[in-house]
Amino acid sequence: MNNKLVYEITDFSLENEELLVNETLFHNANGYLGVRSNFEEGYPEQFQSIRGSYINGFYDLAEMKQAEKLYGFVEEKQTMVNVADTQGIKLRIDQELFSMFEGEVLKSSRTLDMEKGVTKRTILWRSPKGHEVEIIVTRMASFVLLPLFTIQYDVTAMNFSGDLQFLSSHIGNVQNYFNPDDPRVAGESFRHIHVEKVEERDGVSLIRSRTSASGLQVATAVQHHLSKEGEIKHHIYGDSIEWDLKTSIELNETVSLSKYTIFADSIREENPSAHALQLMEEATAEPIETWYQKQEQFLANYWDHASVEIDGDEELSKAMYYNLYQLLQSAGKDRFSNVAAKGLSGEGYEGHYFWDTEMYIQPFFLLTQPEMAKSLIQYRYNILDSAREHARIMGHTKGALYPWRTISGKECSGYYPSGSAQYHINGDIAYSVINYYLVTKDLDFIAKYGAEMIFETARLWLDAGHFYQxxxxxxxxxxPDEYTCVVNNNYYTNALAQYHLQWAVKFYQLLQANGQTAVLEKIQLLPKEIEEFSKAAEQMYLPYDADLDINPQDDSFLSKRVWDLEKTPKDQFPLLLHYHPLYLYRHQVCKQADTVLAHFIVEDAQSLRTIENSFHYYEKITTHDSSLSTCIFSIMAAKLKEYEKAYDYFGESAKLDLFNTHKNTKDGIHTANMGGNYMAIVYGFAGLRIKESGYHFSPFLPDKWTGYQFKVHYEDSVIKVKVNSGSCQFTLVSGREKTIHVYGQAYQLEEQLSLSLEGK
Amino acid sequence: MNNKLVYEITDFSLENEELLVNETLFHNANGYLGVRSNFEEGYPEQFQSIRGSYINGFYDLAEMKQAEKLYGFVEEKQTMVNVADTQGIKLRIDQELFSMFEGEVLKSSRTLDMEKGVTKRTILWRSPKGHEVEIIVTRMASFVLLPLFTIQYDVTAMNFSGDLQFLSSHIGNVQNYFNPDDPRVAGESFRHIHVEKVEERDGVSLIRSRTSASGLQVATAVQHHLSKEGEIKHHIYGDSIEWDLKTSIELNETVSLSKYTIFADSIREENPSAHALQLMEEATAEPIETWYQKQEQFLANYWDHASVEIDGDEELSKAMYYNLYQLLQSAGKDRFSNVAAKGLSGEGYEGHYFWDTEMYIQPFFLLTQPEMAKSLIQYRYNILDSAREHARIMGHTKGALYPWRTISGKECSGYYPSGSAQYHINGDIAYSVINYYLVTKDLDFIAKYGAEMIFETARLWLDAGHFYQxxxxxxxxxxPDEYTCVVNNNYYTNALAQYHLQWAVKFYQLLQANGQTAVLEKIQLLPKEIEEFSKAAEQMYLPYDADLDINPQDDSFLSKRVWDLEKTPKDQFPLLLHYHPLYLYRHQVCKQADTVLAHFIVEDAQSLRTIENSFHYYEKITTHDSSLSTCIFSIMAAKLKEYEKAYDYFGESAKLDLFNTHKNTKDGIHTANMGGNYMAIVYGFAGLRIKESGYHFSPFLPDKWTGYQFKVHYEDSVIKVKVNSGSCQFTLVSGREKTIHVYGQAYQLEEQLSLSLEGK
Structure with missing residues (x-):
């Protein structure tokens, strides 16, 4: 067993706050479904719990009242729905119900096994009457059969023989979590889902529900398998079914209950109920061990491409694996879904997709599983019509403007200054398409999907911007920085728009040259427009301050008062929870990397000196109140050869969820941060840049490590990058030879290339 | 009878839309209470009606949910409450109920008599069975006994004798108007008031109610007087009382019912019920005619000071009287109330007070009834503590920031970019205090109230602004222009802040010189702060563009794209109802006078040439979608000697409500516009400016008029200004002699001064 692939906690506390965090950290998901890791038997009544199961892309509509209703303000949002509760299993030994809060917990651990793709809960428990049992609960969200979620509940009698009873529930009557005091989760109780039918058919319970406003259907099917003979009954109580499984247990015997759940929804299937029943047959046709084997095979292949090995720092190495595993758990694998800010681990940000995908998560998939990156882009293509409508609402007569936050395509921003006004999302999505092309050279995909997105979003720049002097x-x-909103000539936006427009012109030429012009006719793109793109790119205004030799974040940023971060009490962070937006906007203070991010993604737009000066300028006024910030600062510190700083920023970033440093992991993991940590190593430590001229590396090794390695895809090839103390090695794992650049020097990579490490 | 003082409509339609507008136009109010002019007998069931009675400053609290909840966002607003319905009187002749919608209306008119201070409804009606009656309904909101509202209902039998019955209602079960489709009125139904007690005592019905969230009490008492013997009964139905008054009527006889209502509230009275009963005794102790006489006397005095006579344009002259009468009806007369955007005539803007008072309405009161201006300032003093709290919420560690919209002092803006961000309200209030001082030289009032407001709001500038280069x-x-929000160095704001800070220093010196320093100690104002005020005023940055020789509205205004107003279809106005704010903000387009207003109120900050260029620049891009705009453009056109334009802008402005040009008069009159029309004549046509050096006039006469005249207060004196074709005359009506300036020349006004008219 690769120890780095196991994340385990033992002797954890039963404090409510910690349980909530662990519900997130040990959740099971596979990009389609996600189930939070609650105790099967529940908590004491007064405990808070976010007990949820979610389907990626499955949503209800909720009213979002505007305090003042202005034209175009969003008044309805999509929200991820808690679809059903199939976690519940109560265990009765003779007459005693198992509970962590009664009797005596002699041993207890929770494990996420990232090699096997399961979580495990292990408890050695002594009941109030002295019965001792070992309980092992194994859960899996199958990567192979996405609608399948399983719980295997093993009980071993340690010091007795007696009756054994499982009460296993399948509950349709569920609600979303709400907290009126926290703006980052839903503020009020609302029943988003209504049960339409509860039934039992040949040992399978089936609940079919419909969402209140979006009218979508979801079906859940549950079936059990008991390892020994017993009596099985079911009772329907209102919108729920309880399965009552009675048997007996002998001293030292292990009795095992397998509970299968299948999720199906009407976004993807015409008849979710029938689909769920059919898949349940498939799922139960094989023993659960077979699914475990398939899961492990799937992951072996995944890690073969995805793993980032760090030598010399066990803790960070494990955190890195944890991050990459969560990305896999979170990423939608069809055109109806994407990667939510919290994945499928919780209800923070209501299951919405943001720019996080393109700028923080997609690089990981692109370099390790390009097909996944393609699927994520196809989701954006799928909502292109919504983006066109959104552009009209925002006043634009042409082009498309992607929504800042959405599930099914419509904008869900309640506060547009830090929502819809973030037009850079158009550039972010274009950037991800360009990157996809640079890595894969898949021009067919561009012709079929990518170009239409690139052109329509490029058109928007021409309508949103204008020529002036x-x-x-x-x-x-x-x-990106939400502490300064609605500004003129945000450097990040303009720099990205320039890159975007340049590529719109290049794609136009590429498609023309290859005779793949169907898209140009489809959207009636005129040569005149291409000239405009070209002219706008050429004349793009990029704010620059000659005195400081930096790029100001926007036109007026430098004339604002500088926020005194040193004098700000610790308990006033994050600032957004303690200061009115207007007060923040009036100061030079950044929530996150903005110009610094621009300098990373379009590094050739400025001189290294300007980039360096800017980095130091913004470093002093950035709070990193966003989880998307420190990873970028790490990458840029690496570029500027400030290696220790790069390491420190990375360390801060990598531990965010495992150490709950932002204090909101209970609402879900921070997927963008996780992708950002990958970037910090690949783009930061290894210095990878993907350009028209190919791959450029510039590796360094942090002092505290002895080495690190990872593989990246490059067109038809896979390249392994291994950095040790003193040397870096590039190995062509598969595919044809490639030209790569290391420290600015071009090399032909045929089999292996070994170079000595630069920097200290 | 002065015909200009009667506004009458005859043969009006019974279309619902027109009835709604007339409910507003003929409402009765006196600054304390306001009753919309509904038909006593009601409309057909399917008709919409805003049937309301309001008390100035009396409010409930309502939840104002924010779509996204950021720090400091307002989540509770005050809202004016519909307090009770005492308008209802149904008339039955024999067995037939009178209705405008049955039988035959032979003659009908509605009149507002501004000399007598009453409205009249006159109908000659033939019942379906052929009974003809003349009905005259006279309503009055007493200016002498503010809580008193009366309805006198006279019936004359024209062709019959028979039974006569009045069914007069007193209804406690009332709601506010709501319209989910219009952002300018409440969006949902909510019962703001709950009846606590309904009772009858010696012929008086009394309803006591309490507001739902603010916990305020209101009592209404109703009593009737019938001109001849009859049978009087009452019935209590739930939260209402119906009075049943039966008598008979002879051919040609007139029977008269007088219905008295007294309103009382717990903001002003400890025991509103007892107070209402006591005042009812007072009110009914005298015949109703006595109250009519007192009303007429009051108005004779009012008009003696307030009237603006226009000769040669009957329609505009009447419109002017109408405007000035509405200002009297609307203005609160105690420290608990002010002038709402819609006065007491409707529920638009929920009864909130804005900067409208200080910048558009107060000049009228200041020049015609300085005591009223003082009272309006005292209201602001009364909410100074709320303004201090508001400043803290907005992040400021010192000073006071007045709320953009409020009733009782707390900010009620749901959308801060065109709400709380309008910091200029601090300058507006300071400006009104300075003006009060310049007109009255009442330094005692400054020492006691004004200075504290001036200093605290001045302190805010020092915290909100900063020195830069x-x-x-x-x-x-x-x-002021809400089509460009949250900008740097708005010219209006900075110019006004400069004037404000200069006067803060002057008041400091004046108070020091007079030994009236209690306020300095109270708020611990340090000499160092006065130095800062002085320095900030001196170094105040006022945007100026040398190429165009204009003042840009803000730092980046001129670099925006110019909105093409000519190409914008007519049905797209007002723009705010058809474009997303971000789209508007991205353009050079103004909702209303902004820099142009600044050039009016602090005209000495720029050269005449800059003012002129600016006027012409902004004229091209201003939509006047706000009712506060054309009057200011009229004043400035007059200053620039563009007399025809000044006249046209004034004409457009003066007819706003009477001709319902903004299509929302049903929600209430536009009080600020009405004050603005006064300003257009006094500041515009007569060219008055009030400065430290005294009064400056610069009169002209519009071509279409033969003359105009008005009186203004100036310290202890009253001056009459009369402009005729060819000459202008200044007469000292009372008080000591004064120095006045006319066309830039100083004159000593002893009795009368006659000068020939300049211009064309």
Whole structure:
């Protein structure tokens, strides 16, 4: 067993707050479904719990009242729905119900096994009457059969023989979590789902529900398998079914209950109920061990491509595996879904997809599983019509504007200054398409999907911006930094728009040259427009301050008062929870990397000196109140050869969820941060940049490590990068030879290339 | 009878839309109470009606949910409450109920008599069975006994004798109007008031109610007087009382019912019920005619000071009287109330007070009834503590920030970019205090109230703004123009802040010189702060563009794209109802006078040429979608000697409500616009400016008029200004002689001064 692939906690506390965090950390998901890791038997009544099961892309609509209703304000949002509760299993030994809060817990651990793709809960328990049992609960969200979620509940009698009873529930009557005091989760109780039918058919319970406003259907089927003879009954109570499984247990015997759940929804299937029943037959046709084997095979292949090995720092190495495993658990694998800010682990940000995918998560998939990156782009293509509608609502007569946050395509921002105003999302999505092309050279995909997105979003820049005194300006938009909103000429936005427009022109030429012009006719793209793209890119205004030799975040940023971070009490962070937005906007203070991020993604737009000065300028005024920030600062510190700093920023970033440093892991993991940690190693420590001229590396090794390695895809090839103390090695694992650049020097990679490490 | 003082409509339609507008136009109010002019007998069931009675400053609290909840966002607003319905009187002749919608209306008119202070409804009606009656309904909101509202209902039998019955209702079970489709009125039904007690005592019905969330009490008492013997009964139905008054009527006889209502509230009275009963005794102790006489006397005095006579344009002259009468009806007369955007005539803007008072309405009262202006300032003093709290919420460690919209003092803006961000309200209130001082020289009032407000609001500028490269800048605020929000260095804001800070220093010196320093100690104002005020005023940055020789509205205004107003279809106005704010903000387009307003109120800050260029620049891009705009453009056109334009802008402005040009008069009159029309004549046509050096006039006469005249207060004196074709005359009506300036020349006004008219 690769120890780095096991994340385990033992002797954990039963404090409510910690249980909530563990519900997130040990959740099971596979990109389609996600189930939080609650105790099967529940908590004491007064405990809070976010007991949820979710389907990626499955949503209800909720009213979002605007305090003042202005034209175009969003008044309805999509929200991820808690679809059913099939976690419940109560265990009765003779007359005693198992509970962690009664009797005596002699031993207890919780494990996430990332090699096997299961979580395990192990308890050695002594009942109030002295019965001792070992309980092992294994859960799995199958990567092979996405609608399948299993719980295997093993009980071993340690010091007795007697009756054994499982009460296993299948509950349709569920609600979403709400907390009126926290703006980051739903603020009020609302029943998003209504049970339409509860039935039992040949040992399978089936609950079919419909969402209140979106009218979508979801079906859940549950079936049990008991390892020995017993009496099985079921009772329907209102919207729920309880299965009553009675048997007996002998001293030292292990009795095992397997509970299979199948999820199906009407976004993907015409008849979810029938589909669920059919898949249940498939699932139960094989013993559960077969599914475990398939899961392990799947992961062996996954890790073969995805793993980032760190030598010399066990803790960070494990955190890295944890991050990459969560990305796999979170990423939608069809065109109806994407990667939510919290994956499928909780209800924070209501299951919405943000720019996080393109700028923080997609690089990982692109370099390790390009097919996944393609699927994520196809989701964006799937909502292109919504983006066109959104552009009209925002006043634009042409082009498409992607929503800042959404599930099914419509904008869900309640507060547009740090929502819809973030026009850079158009550039972010374009950037991800360009990157996909640079890594895969898959021009067919561009012709079929990518180009239409690139052109339509490029058109929007021409309508949103304008030429002024010979320069192209983009006014009244918000950059990534949400502590300064609705500004003129945000450097990040303009730099990205420039890159985007340049590529729109290049794709036009590429498609023309290859005769793949169907898309140009489809959207009636005129040569005149291509000239405009070209002119706007050429004349793009990028704010620059000659005195400081930095790029100001926007036109007026430098004339604001500098926020005194040192004098700000610790308990006032994150600032957004303690200061009115206007007060924040009036200061030079950044929530996260903005210009610094731009300098990473379009590094050739400025001189190294300007980039360096800017980095130091923004470093002093950035709070990193966003989880998307420190990873970027790590990458840029690495570029500037400030290795220790790069390491520190990375360390801070990598531990975010496992150490709950932002204090909101209970609401779900931070998927973008996890992708950002991958970037910090590959783009930061190894210095990878993907350009038209190919792959460029510039590796360094942190002092505290003895080495690290990972593999990346590059067109038809896979390249392994291994960095040790003193040397870096590039190995062509598969595919044809490639030209790669290391420390600015081009090399032909045929089999292996070994170079000595630069820097200290 | 002065015909200009009667506004009458005859043969009006019974279309629902027109009835709604007339409910507003003929409402009765006196600054304390307001009753919309509904038909006593009601409309057909399917008709919409805003049937309301309001008390100035009386409010409930309502939840105002924010779509996204950020720090400091307002989540509770005050809202004016519909307190009780005492308008209802049904008339039965023999067995037939009178209705405008049955039988035959032979003649009908509605009149507002501004000399007598009453409205009249006159109908000659033939019942379906052929009974003809003349009905005259006279309503009055007493200016002499503010809680008193009366309805006198006269019936004359024209062709019959028979039974006569009045069914007069007193209804406690009332709701506010709501319309989910219009952001300018409440969006949902909510019962703001709950009846606590309904009773009858010696012929008086009394209903006591309490508001749902603010816990305020209101009592209404109703009593009747019938002109001849009859049978009087009452019935209590739930939360209401119906009075049943039976008598008979002879051919040609007139029977008269007088219905008295007294309103009382717990903001002003400890025991509203007892107070209402006591006042009812007072009110009914005298015949109703006595109250009519007192009303007429009151108005004779009012008009003696307030009237603006226009000769040669009957329609505009009447419109002017109408405007000035509405200002009297609307203005609160105690420290608990002010002038709502819609006065007491409707529920638009929920009874909130805005900057409208200080910048558009107060000048009228200040020049015609300085005591009223003082009372309006005292209201602001009364909410100074709320303004201090508001400043803290907005992040400021010192000073006071007045709420953008409020009733009882707390901010009620749901959308801060065109709400709380309008920091200029601090300057507006300071400006009104300074003006009060310049007109009255009442330094005692300044020492007691005004200075504290001036200093506390001045302190805020020092915290909101900052010195940058030797200039004082104010970032991230919104000026009057709501089509460009949250900008840096709004010219209006900075110019006004400069004037404000200069006067803070002057008042400090004046108070020091007079030994009235209690306030300095109370708020611990340090000499160092006065130095800062002085320095900030001196170094105040006022945006100026040398190429165009204009003042840009803000730092980045001129670099925006110019909105093409000519190409914008007519049905797209007002723009705010058809474009997303971000789209508006991205353009050079103004909802209303902004820099142009600044050039009016602090005209000495720029050269005449800059003012002129600016006027022409902004004229092209201003939509006047706000009712506060054309009057200011009229004043400035007059200053620039563009007399025809001044006249046209004034004409457009003056007819706003009477001709329902903004299509929302049903929700209430536009009080600020009405004050603005006064300003257009006094500041515009007569060219009055009030400065430290005294009064400056610069009169002209519009071509279409033969003359106009008005009186203004000036310290202890009253001056009459009369402009005729060819000459202007200044007469000292009372008080000591004064120096006045006319066309830039100083004159000593002893008795009368006659000068020939300049211009064309």
């Amino acid at each position: 010979g320069q192209f300006m983009i006014h009244d938009v918000t950059g | 030797g200039q004082f800048m104010i970032h991230d605020v919104t000026g």
